[in-house]
Amino acid sequence: MPPARPAEPPGEPLREPPAESLGEPPAKPGAAPLRIAALHLPLLPIERRRLAGAAAIWTSEGNRRLLVAVTPAAARAGLAAGQALADAQAILPGLALHPHAPAADAAWLRRLGHWALRLTPRPALDPPDGLLLDITGLAPLHGGEAALHRHLAERFARLGLTARIAIAGTPAAAAGLARSGLEIRVPPGGEAEALAPLPLHALRLPPASIGLLHRLGLRCLGDLLRQPRAPLARRFGPDLAALLEAATGARPAPLQPLRPPPDFLAAHDVLEPLITREAIDATLALLLDRLCRQLAAAGQGARRFLLQAFRVDGAVQAIAVGTGLPSRDPRHVARLFRERLERLEPGFGFERLALEAHATAPLAAAQAILPAARPGTGRAAPSGEALAALLDRLAQRVTLWRAAPQASHWPERGIRRVGPFVAVQIPPGWPGSGPHPVRLLRRPLQLAGVALLPDAPPSLLRLGRTAWRVTRAEGPERIAPEWWRERPDRPCRDYYRVELASGARLWVCRSGPVAPGEAMTWWLHGRFA
Structure with a gap:
């Protein structure tokens, strides 16, 4: 008797379809020269934990244990970042020590980057402890770059953060100046002159390259900038020459924003923080009216609306709603937001609300006509827009999907879940040679x-x-x-x-x-x- 073959169940239950990925519109370059504000947060690990007194953050590098950051009180006692942990304990026996958590610091830096969206539509991260803000065209709104510089310093000081801010025409130059402790504003085209007295590590060159450049007698960036590019590229590779040209503005250096700015945005800043639901609803209605007017002027509709609420303590909360078909009807979108707004936690209040439109598509203006009556009922027949609006409201409470066929031999793989608005096409030869159950x-x-x-x-x-x-x-x-x-x-x-x-x-x-x-x-x- 041949051995019995192990039995197999014929299939598994259907799985949820993957979420639809929505593309972001590309950023549009402005006519004004690029201006970048670099913020260096030297005490980010300390201020994230809200440490006070004599405290330090330490980490292990091989067999060595070194300090990563120290509080101002510990710095006054003679401690500094990069110092050996044993020496620090000998100098200050009562030092409070905390292990380094780079993942938590990176997450907090990203949170600060999202908060910076209230200052500029194009913030970027400069890890491990820096931010880059594209402030091109924003200076006139604050009375000049000097006033904007003070405004940035005040905003971060209000959050309890120590920030060194430098403004220049390239991201590398601004970051190098801020990390060197020079809080200056470099005029357009003056990046090379401002970088000249800085040490080589200001541009974060590889340590091996810095050691070799020191042996060649090149101690500062000015010495390096005066050298011909071809010999540098032959000896140190093309990356060094490209970095120098990007820092001085000789070669374009694109900024990688945290998230691409939307084409359609409406924002509102308030003098008194928004705490009550009535105030939030009124502000959202104002933003919806502005945003839908922008969409109508461009002949566009959106399938995804994102509301961002900036709290006074620096937290950012986001709520998104989606529609099956492109829409710019403020009443319909407000109805979709109605239940989602319950998730907001104002705390001490929101100081800014911003509404963005994503996944836009052309939407022609439609003339309002009376719906035709159903024969023999006297009631108006529902239109396609009414059905789409109903599905949008239901999707805020439950998951909607429809069954769509797909080419597969196995019956359990012959059906997949798709969105309610996805066009369904029957593959050739589906469902098979014989009749199959519907379910x-x-x-x-x-x-x-x-x-x-x-x-x-x-x-x-x-x-x-x-x-x-x-x-x-x-x-x-x-x-x-x-x-x-x-x-x-x-x-x-x-x-x-x-x-x-x-x-x-x-x-x-x-x-x-x-x-x-x-x-x-x-x-x-x-x-x-």
């Missing part, structure tokens, strides 16, 4: 069956202690495995459409042909209506 069982049930011959349909089926007598049967319909994705030893399936004595019609299968005397395992995979 399959989420988990197929294992049955015990009796068949007179190896290739004959079952004459009796058992589920637990219940026995069903089969009066009629049709089959088999053999379905082979998909060789391009299945393992080689997976058997085929034989499906039968059977009718029980009670009148119920079932769709059962077994794993491939069986030899005489081999145990048969049957599965109930579907039921006909």
Whole structure:
């Protein structure tokens, strides 16, 4: 007797479709010269933990334990970043030590980058402890770059952060000046002169290259900038020359923003923080009116709206709603936001609300007409827009999907979940050679069956202690495995459409042909209506 082949359940339940990825519109370059404000946060690990007194952050580098950051009180006692931990404890025995958590610091820096969206639409991260803000064209709104510089310093001081701020025409120059402690504003084209007295590590060159440049007598960036680019590129590689040209503005250095700015944005700053739901609703209505006017002027509609609430303590909360079809109806979008706004936690209040439109598409203006009445009812027939609006409101509470066919041999893979507005196309040859049930069982049930011959349909089926007598049967319909994705030893399936004595019609299968005397395992995979 040949050994019995292990039985396999014919399928698994349907899975949720992956979330639709929405593209962001590319940033539009402005006509004004690029201006970058670099912020260096030297005490970021300290201020994230809100440490006070004599405290320090330490980390391990191989067999050495070094300080990463120290509080001002510890610095006055003679401690500094990069110092050996044993020396620091000898100088200050009562030093409070905390292990370095770079992942938490990076997450907090990203949170600060999102908060900086209230200052500029294009903030970028400069890890491990810096931010780069594109302030091109923003200086006139604050009365000049000097006033904008003071405004940035005040905003970060209000958050309890120590920030060194430098403004220049390139990201590398601004970051190098800020990390060197020079809080200056470099006029356009003056980056090379401002960088000249700085040490080589201001541009974060590789330590091996810095050591070799020192042996050649090049101690500062001015010495390096005066050298011909071709010999530098031959000896140190093209990256060094490219970095120098990007820092001085000879080569464009694109800024990698935290998130691309939206094409359509409406924001509102308030003098008194928003705390009550009525004030938030009124401000959202104002933003929706502005944003929808922008969309109408451009002939566009949006399928995703993002509301960002900036709290006075620096926290940023976001709420997004989506529509199935492009929309610019403020009443419809406000209705979608109505329940989501309950998730906001004002705390001490919001000082700014910003509403963005994403996934935009052309939307022609439609003339309002009276809906046609249904024959014999006197009621207006629902339009496609009304159905789309209904689905949008339902999607805020439950997950909506529709079944769509896809080309596959296995019945459980022949259906996939798609969004309610996705166009459905039937693949050629779907659903197969014979009629299949409209609905399959989420988990197929294992049955015990009796068949007179190896290739004959079952004459009796058992589920637990219940026995069903089969009066009629049709089959088999053999379905082979998909060789391009299945393992080689997976058997085929034989499906039968059977009718029980009670009148119920079932769709059962077994794993491939069986030899005489081999145990048969049957599965109930579907039921006909």
